[in-house]
Amino acid sequence: MSIPAYRISLGSTSQAAMYVHILLFRCPDCNLPVAISRVSKEKTLEVVDAEFLHITCSYCDKLSDVPAAAAKKHYVEDWA
Ligand SMILES: [Zn+2]
Numbered sequence: 001m002s003i004p005a006y007r008i009s010l011g012s013t014s015q016a017a018m019y020v021h022i023l024l025f026r027c028p029d030c031n032l033p034v035a036i037s038r039v040s041k042e043k044t045l046e047v048v049d050a051e052f053l054h055i056t057c058s059y060c061d062k063l064s065d066v067p068a069a070a071a072k073k074h075y076v077e078d079w080a
Helices: 005-011 045-051
Strands: 019-028 032-040 052-056 063-067 073-079
Touching: 019 045, 032 045, 032 052, 045 073
Parallel strands: none
Antiparallel strands: 019 032, 019 073, 052 063
């Protein structure tokens, strides 16, 4: 049974503070909302905003690469 790589990296930092970044995009094809989450040790928006993200629209199945900074909304939650 294989373990996804992201679980390995999270396992070593399980004692550290964790934040979930929830980003809300507008699908470039159908204009409906696409929400994704990222996990980070950083609470600041800028750390995640520097990334490019793959988003998949659940309405029209369009795949897009978008800069995180293009999100319409960016929420951060403590994830202890
Ligand atoms: Zn769409």
